[in-house]
Amino acid sequence: MPVILLGGGGHAKVVLDLLHALEREILGVCDPVLATQGIRTWRGLPVLGDDGAVAQYAPDAVELVNGTGSLPGNHLRRRLHEQFAALEYRFTTxxxxxxxxxxxxxxxxxxxxxxxxxxxxxxxxxxxxxxxxxxxxxxxxxxxxxxxxxxxxxxxxxxxxxxxxxxxxxxxxxxxxxxxxxxxxxxxxxxxxxxxxxxxxxxxxxxxxxxxxxx
Missing domain, CATH: 2.160.10.10 (Hexapeptide repeat proteins)
Structure with a gap:
């Protein structure tokens, strides 16, 4: 199933290389900062918009990949996972x-x-x-x-x-x-x-x- 990458920071770079190594089909990246800056492509991927752009795709049509890093005291990664899981999107392993x-x-x-x-x-x-x-x-x-x-x-x-x-x-x-x-x-x-x-x-x-x- 094709995937959408959430986030365009340092951890996302590592995850993107992992996706390439697994030969996964990547539809694009969602990142609020990139979208706000008007950046249209990131490391060869189309920038689909901010996180809300995921809603363009049905939960049974794509899988999500969390490219947000994880640091002590920063719960953005967890919030994204819980937010989209509640909407019945699946995060691929x-x-x-x-x-x-x-x-x-x-x-x-x-x-x-x-x-x-x-x-x-x-x-x-x-x-x-x-x-x-x-x-x-x-x-x-x-x-x-x-x-x-x-x-x-x-x-x-x-x-x-x-x-x-x-x-x-x-x-x-x-x-x-x-x-x-x-x-x-x-x-x-x-x-x-x-x-x-x-x-x-x-x-x-x-x-x-x-x-x-x-x-």
């Missing part, structure tokens, strides 16, 4: 050809799995999830709706991420960690204990050094 997907993995609507990602067996990803470039999710990981796993993050086995979370660039979560809804894990943070919903964790104070036992 995209998996880059270079991604490695294990057996038994389940995807929600509108999931975006970028280049170089690894998702290991029996993991579950909710709706509107971004698994960004080069991230690694080990076995039995559970990701709630509207979560962004930023580039290079590593989640060990059995990690559970609540809805609306942001896991920053290069963060590392050890096995079995639970992150509550709407929590934010900062870039490069090593998480060794659970984080409650709505909390921010950055950094990781080093432990006191201990002598390595040798025989």
């Amino acid at each position: 995209l998996v880059h050809p270079s991604a490695i997907i294990g057996t038994g993995v389940e995807f929600g609507h509108g999931v975006q799995v970028m280049a170089g990602v690894i998702v290991q067996p029996d993991s579950r990803l909710g709706d509107d999830v971004i698994i960004n470039t080069g991230s690694r999710l080990d076995h039995d990981t559970q990701i709630g709706n509207h979560v962004h796993i930023a580039p290079g993050a590593v989640l060990s086995g059995g990690v559970i991420i609540g809805s609306g979370c942001h896991i920053g660039v290069g963060a590392t979560l050890i096995q079995g960690i639970r992150i509550g809804s709407e929590a934010v894990i900062g870039a490069g943070t090593t998480v060794i204990s659970d984080v409650a919903g709505g909390y921010l964790q950055t950094g990781q104070p080093p432990r006191s050094p201990s002598r390595i036992k040798k025989e």
Whole structure:
């Protein structure tokens, strides 16, 4: 089914390359800023107008692709997903050809799995999830709706991420960690204990050094 891309920013560029890699038919892009500026084409695509231009197409005639990025405190991406889902439009799930997907993995609507990602067996990803470039999710990981796993993050086995979370660039979560809804894990943070919903964790104070036992 042909798709319409929502958004014309940086994340949309990555998503557009992913669509090309999957050889999807793209009708055009909807972006309020481009439309206001009178820009008619964006990266070779016709600018259809602002987000309201989607209404020109019936929900059963197209699929939508959310090209809006996801940052802590910015819920535009989530609002777009919920707005159009309520109107019975479907957001297509995209998996880059270079991604490695294990057996038994389940995807929600509108999931975006970028280049170089690894998702290991029996993991579950909710709706509107971004698994960004080069991230690694080990076995039995559970990701709630509207979560962004930023580039290079590593989640060990059995990690559970609540809805609306942001896991920053290069963060590392050890096995079995639970992150509550709407929590934010900062870039490069090593998480060794659970984080409650709505909390921010950055950094990781080093432990006191201990002598390595040798025989």
